Amino acid sequence: xxxxxxxxLAGSSALALSSAPIIGRAQxxxxxxxxxxxxxxxxLDIYGTAMADATSLAIDDINAAGGLLGQEVELKMxxxxxxxxxxxxxxxxxxxxxxxxxxxxGITSASREAIRPTxxxxxxxxxxxxxxxxxxxxxxxxxTGSTPAQTVAKVVPYAMNKWGKKAYIIAADYNYGQIIAQxxxxxxxxxxxETVAIEFFPLDVTNFGPTIxxxxxxxxxxxxxxxxxxxxxxxxxxxxxAGMNAEIPIAxxxxxxxxxxxxxxxxxxxxxxxxxxxxxxxxxxxxxxxLARMDAKFGANRATMNELTVRSYEGAMLWAxxxxxxGSIDHAEVSAALKSGLTFNxxxxxxxxxxxxxxxxxxxxxxxxxxxxxxxxxSYTAQPPSDTQLxxxxxANPTLSTFYFENGLAAAGIK
Amino acid sequence: MDLVAAIGLQLAYVIANLALISxxxxxxxxxxxxxxxAHGEFLMLGGYTVVVATNxxxxxxxAMLILAPLVVGIIGVIVERLLIRxxxxxxxxxxxxxxxxxxxxxGLVTSIFGASTATTVAPPLGAIQIGTYSASxxxxxxxxxxxxxxxxxxLTLRFTKLGLLARGTMQNAEMASALGVSTSxxxxxxxxxxxxxxxxxxxxxxxxxxVLPTIGATYIAKAFITVISGGSAILxxxxxxxxxxxxxxxxxxxxxxxxxGEIALLLAAIILLRLMPRGxxxxxxRKSL
Numbered sequence: 001x002x003x004x005x006x007x008x009l010a011g012s013s014a015l016a017l018s019s020a021p022i023i024g025r026a027q028x029x030x031x032x033x034x035x036x037x038x039x040x041x042x043x044l045d046i047y048g049t050a051m052a053d054a055t056s057l058a059i060d061d062i063n064a065a066g067g068l069l070g071q072e073v074e075l076k077m078x079x080x081x082x083x084x085x086x087x088x089x090x091x092x093x094x095x096x097x098x099x100x101x102x103x104x105x106g107i108t109s110a111s112r113e114a115i116r117p118t119x120x121x122x123x124x125x126x127x128x129x130x131x132x133x134x135x136x137x138x139x140x141x142x143x144t145g146s147t148p149a150q151t152v153a154k155v156v157p158y159a160m161n162k163w164g165k166k167a168y169i170i171a172a173d174y175n176y177g178q179i180i181a182q183x184x185x186x187x188x189x190x191x192x193x194e195t196v197a198i199e200f201f202p203l204d205v206t207n208f209g210p211t212i213x214x215x216x217x218x219x220x221x222x223x224x225x226x227x228x229x230x231x232x233x234x235x236x237x238x239x240x241x242a243g244m245n246a247e248i249p250i251a252x253x254x255x256x257x258x259x260x261x262x263x264x265x266x267x268x269x270x271x272x273x274x275x276x277x278x279x280x281x282x283x284x285x286x287x288x289x290x291l292a293r294m295d296a297k298f299g300a301n302r303a304t305m306n307e308l309t310v311r312s313y314e315g316a317m318l319w320a321x322x323x324x325x326x327g328s329i330d331h332a333e334v335s336a337a338l339k340s341g342l343t344f345n346x347x348x349x350x351x352x353x354x355x356x357x358x359x360x361x362x363x364x365x366x367x368x369x370x371x372x373x374x375x376x377x378x379s380y381t382a383q384p385p386s387d388t389q390l391x392x393x394x395x396a397n398p399t400l401s402t403f404y405f406e407n408g409l410a411a412a413g414i415k
Numbered sequence: 416m417d418l419v420a421a422i423g424l425q426l427a428y429v430i431a432n433l434a435l436i437s438x439x440x441x442x443x444x445x446x447x448x449x450x451x452x453a454h455g456e457f458l459m460l461g462g463y464t465v466v467v468a469t470n471x472x473x474x475x476x477x478a479m480l481i482l483a484p485l486v487v488g489i490i491g492v493i494v495e496r497l498l499i500r501x502x503x504x505x506x507x508x509x510x511x512x513x514x515x516x517x518x519x520x521x522g523l524v525t526s527i528f529g530a531s532t533a534t535t536v537a538p539p540l541g542a543i544q545i546g547t548y549s550a551s552x553x554x555x556x557x558x559x560x561x562x563x564x565x566x567x568x569x570l571t572l573r574f575t576k577l578g579l580l581a582r583g584t585m586q587n588a589e590m591a592s593a594l595g596v597s598t599s600x601x602x603x604x605x606x607x608x609x610x611x612x613x614x615x616x617x618x619x620x621x622x623x624x625x626v627l628p629t630i631g632a633t634y635i636a637k638a639f640i641t642v643i644s645g646g647s648a649i650l651x652x653x654x655x656x657x658x659x660x661x662x663x664x665x666x667x668x669x670x671x672x673x674x675x676g677e678i679a680l681l682l683a684a685i686i687l688l689r690l691m692p693r694g695x696x697x698x699x700x701r702k703s704l
Contacts, residue, residue: 043629045530173674201673204633206624207432209425209554210668210676216548217418230627238623241551243542263625265537 031074032067032329034059034316035094037105037115042082043203046230046258047107050303051129051312052077055104057297058316068323076100084114091115095122101329102319104129104312108228109176113403116141120401123331129315131257131276131307133179134359134385135405135412137392140331142338142353144315144360146277146307148183149387152253154366154380155275156187156224159251162273164221165193170211170235171226172254173200175406180226180253182409183387188224196220203228208235212242225252233260240268249273259304261372272369276307277362278348279374287347307348314346318353349381357392359385390414417546422669424545428554429668430661431561435620436634437641437653438564439613445642445649446585447605449499450506452513454638455631456520457610461487461617462626463524466536475539475622483618484611491610495603503602517631524628538622557619568612569650572704581605640684646694651703655695660684 036055039048059075067073076098078090087106094100095118103119104127106112112128119126120140127142134147160167167188171177177200185195196218199211215223227235236255239245251273255261261269280291290313294302303309319334321344326333339355349363364383367374391404391412404412440454451457461483468478498516502509538553572578584591584601592598624630641660645652663683668676691698 041525041530043627043632045525045629046627049530199672202677205673205677206630206633207429208673209428210422210665211673213418213421213425213548213669216421230629231624231633234624237538237625238551241538241542241553241623243549243551247549268537 031072032069032323033076033094033098033100034073034319035076035078035090035098035100035103035105037078037080037087037090037094037103039082039107039111040077040079043229043231044082044107047308048079048082050259050305050309051105051107053298053302054294054305054309054313055316057293058313058320060297061293061317062320068320069327069329073320078105080105080111084110087111087114088118091118092122095119095124100124101323102127102334104315104319106130107308108174109133109179110174112136112141113175113406116403117401125319125331125334127315127319129308129311131311133176133183133405134387135179135391136359136403137357137388137394138401138403139335139358139394139399140401142315142319142358142360143385143388144311144318144351144362146362146364146383147359147385147387148180148187148253150277150362150364150383150385151275152180152183153187154364154378155251155253155273156184156193157191158275158366158378159222159224159249159273160188160191160193163249166218166220167193167195167222167224168215168218168220168248169195169198169224169226171198171200172228172232173202174228177201177226177228179405179408184224184226184253186409186414201227201232204231206231206234208238211235212239212244215244215248220248223248223250225250226254227252228254229258233258233263236260236264236268236272240264245269245271256367256369256374257306257308259306261369261374262304266371269369269372273366274369274374275364275366277364278305278307278310279365279367279376280305281367281374281376282348282363282365284347284349286345290347305347310347314344314348314351317346318342318344318351352382354385354389356395357385357388358394359388361385417548420545421548421550424550424555424558425669426662426665427558429665430657431558432620433637433641433661433664434565434653434657435557435561435616437638437645437657438568439609439611439616440638441642441645441649441653442568442609442612443606444639445645445647445652446581447602447609448506448585449503449606450510450513451609452510452635453494453517453520453631454613455633455635456517457487457491457613457631458617458620458634459524459626459628459631460490460520461614461619462621462624462630463528464614465618465621466626469536475536479618479621480615484615487614487617488607488611491614492603492607494610495606499606500599500602521628521631528628530628536622551623553622557623560619564612564615565650565654569704572650577604637680640681644684644687644694646691646696646698648696648700648703651700652694652696655700659687659695 080086102125131145171181322337326337338353343350343352352361364380365376366378443451464483464486465478540552542549543552588598641656645656664676664680667679
């Protein structure tokens with residue numbers, strides 16, 4: 001067959017015609033699209049893969065209970081490959097292409113800030129199910145993860161009571177680490193302590209020797225770690241190899257959410273303190289049932305559950321409850337339902353959205369690491385996001401879409 | 416005084432660490448002119464060999480010093496036979512091929528072991544006391560073994576028949592071939608040797624850094640910068656490059672912080688290559704190995 005422009009045009013228009021019904025069916029589909037954007041490969045997959053597993057369990061559970069509004073919920077899973085530009089691309093794809101009812105995802109604060117404005121523009125409801133530094137004030141963005149006033153404010157006084165007044169802060173060098181270091185410094189000061197030094201590390205640093213020397217020189221009573229990602233796990237090994245874990249204990253705002261406690265040996269990690277809204281040891285019937293279903297779906301070798309994974313499940317379920325209550329997937333109606341005091345009883349306990357900030361009111365547990373397990377030493381119920389409440393009032397300004405802590409706490413007017 | 420000793424030890428470790436991760440690449444890229452973008456993955460495979468072997472009950476020293484170089488050396492030979500040998504002298508093609516290989520290896524290891532791997536291999540040596548400061552005994556061991564390794568590679572290249580043939584082949588393959596040397600075999604062995612040295616390095620570093628499928632990415636840039644800054648004489652170059660760049664990195668990390676340590680390393684490499692485009696050994700120690 002000779003290939004002329006005419007036959008090409010004829011062929012391609014035939015193709016366009018034949019594919020048109022497929023597009024039409026997708027748009028008029030009887031399924032509700034639930035999009036998830038997480039890092040399933042690249043350096044951040046130590047967080048992302050387990051979060052994706054928990055999300056898919058949530059969608060299974062929703063559909064097993066008859067779906068939503070009589071329709072099946074379809075999960076569209078996007079792998080952002082630990083690359084920010086894919087987040088932006090997939091957020092646009094999910095909002096404009098798939099016409100998703102909601103988008104859940106984002107792990108680092110950098111990825112959240114990449115997609116938050118896009119989803120706000122498309123008015124596609126966005127759930128960020130990760131613990132983070134606080135400060136997002138967005139009509140379209142529900143932040144279900146814990147924030148510093150809920151967790152760090154608990155672990156700082158507990159650690160200072162136990163170990164002493166001088167803290168040495170080390171954190172990852174991007175917006176989360178920079179801001180969390182300011183929170184830790186603030187809470188240490190509020191409790192009558194002193195921060196002797198703050199140090200930041202690019203995400204690919206694997207040699208912490210010079211810092212360990214500096215810590216020995218400064219002789220603090222404790223080290224506060226906000227280190228992030230696989231490479232930074234090296235710190236805990238090298239700290240233990242230098243015999244320091246027996247001398248100066250560590251508390252952390254991040255250790256455990258990448259299941260770091262399973263990556264290093266028991267001796268290297270024993271005694272470390274951390275606070276999140278969930279550890280596997282939380283005692284309630286929902287948690288027992290949840291863990292059993294995770295075992296059934298992913299086998300006994302599934303990842304250990306932590307706040308990020310459990311909240312990915314709970315975030316999806318909370319959204320589903322709101323859709324049921326609203327009787328619609330319309331943005332305004334679901335949003336109103338979420339802000340109505342609707343509570344979902346999840347594995348971590350009850351979570352409710354605070355209408356002033358679109359953040360979650362949630363339980364918090366403080367754990368001490370022993371033999372690769374976090375033993376819960378303190379529990380706190382229904383903690384409000386009082387950090388974000390300092391700057392954000394969506395009741396007064398219901399169309400806000402900002403991130404107040406972008407330039408640090410001082411710039412947001414917090415001393 | 417204790418502090419000076421502790422910092423001195425730490426500085427020596429930063430330098431040794433850089434030399435250790437660069438030596439395998441120095442052989443494959445510096446000597447053979449193969450741009451091996453899968454170098455980081457060779458290190459990663461060395462680490463995984465140690466983790467798998469120790470989980471299976473093998474003594475950690477055997478796993479690190481024997482199994483890691485052996486396994487990665489064999490993988491290196493297979494890679495050379497299947498991939499690299501068709502591409503000698505085609506730099507851009509090797510670059511693409513080894514990049515692909517790097518992605519393939521990361522994907523393979525991720526699908527076998529998962530994204531995060533429980534590597535409960537702790538450093539097998541305890542802490543040592545320097546006055547009021549304590550340091551890792553294993554770091555001291557790594558400094559010593561890096562020196563031993565450099566000497567071993569030097570002895571092999573300088574005094575053995577294999578070393579002579581390898582150097583001759585890399586300088587002028589056609590002449591070596593005309594004199595009856597099987598250059599194809601020499602290329603294979605040299606590549607395997609480079610891979611084995613990388614595997615050994617990866618295995619030795621596993622207890623300090625842990626292993627992840629993507630850990631190679633944290634090594635690759637530094638290894639290339641060190642080898643290129645070092646110049647054509649691979650051993651003298653790698654040593655000089657490591658001392659200069661590692662020293663600056665360590666000093667700045669200590670005084671200002673890690674971020675500036677990394678900046679100092681990169682800035683020094685840029686200035687160095689502007690002043691000495693052929694690397695340190697392009698100007699000094701030109702006759703050395």
